[in-house]
Amino acid sequence: MNIDEVLEMLDEMLDKAPGVPFTAKKVALDADKVRDLLNEIRLSLPQEIKQAKNIVADRQDILSDANKEAESIIRKAEERAKIIVSNDEIVKEAQARSTEILNQTQEKCKNMKIEAREYIEKILDQTESLLSTNIVAVKKTKQAVRMANKNPQSTN
Incomplete structure (x- = not known):
């Protein structure tokens, strides 16, 4: 029997016990049964205390395991957060x-366009100068041919 059952039996004994004459709340109990x-109760008490200690120990183990699990989850979450931040x-x-x-790259491209335009302009200036020189030479040759045609005697 456990303590609760024994206490329930005591409670029933009190309820069923005959009252003491001339008193309001006193009852007569069988002393042997009460003893x-x-x-x-005394015999059950060590077992009940042992069970209570086991429950408390189990509670401590459960809390300890839960704390370890919580710490592990927090640590993993912090590591994941560091990775995400990283x-x-x-x-x-x-x-x-x-x-x-x-x-x-855009700056280099801009500079290359400027350099290409400057190079093209330089080449065109050189070509223009060369062509101008050649045009002058062609005009002189043309003039010389005209003069030679007017004076046919100078040819041998």
Whole structure:
């Protein structure tokens, strides 16, 4: 029997016990039965205490396991957060580097266009100068041919 059952039996004994004459709340109990029940409580008490200690120990183990699990989850979450932050920083660095490379490339392209225009202009100026020189030479030759045609005697 456990303590609750024994206490329930004591309670029933009190309810069923005959009242003491001339008193309002006093009852007559069988002393041997009460002693037997008290001995039953004394015998059950160590077992009940042992069970209570086991429950408390189990509770401590459960709480300890839960705390370890919670710490593990928190640690994993923190590690994941660090990875995410790290990845975010890597992405930001890559974007910044990409923007820098794009700006440098655009600047180089702009400079190459300017240099190409200047080179083309220089070549065209040289070609124009050469053509002008050749035109002058052609005009002189043409003039010389006209003069030679007017004076046929100078030819042998």
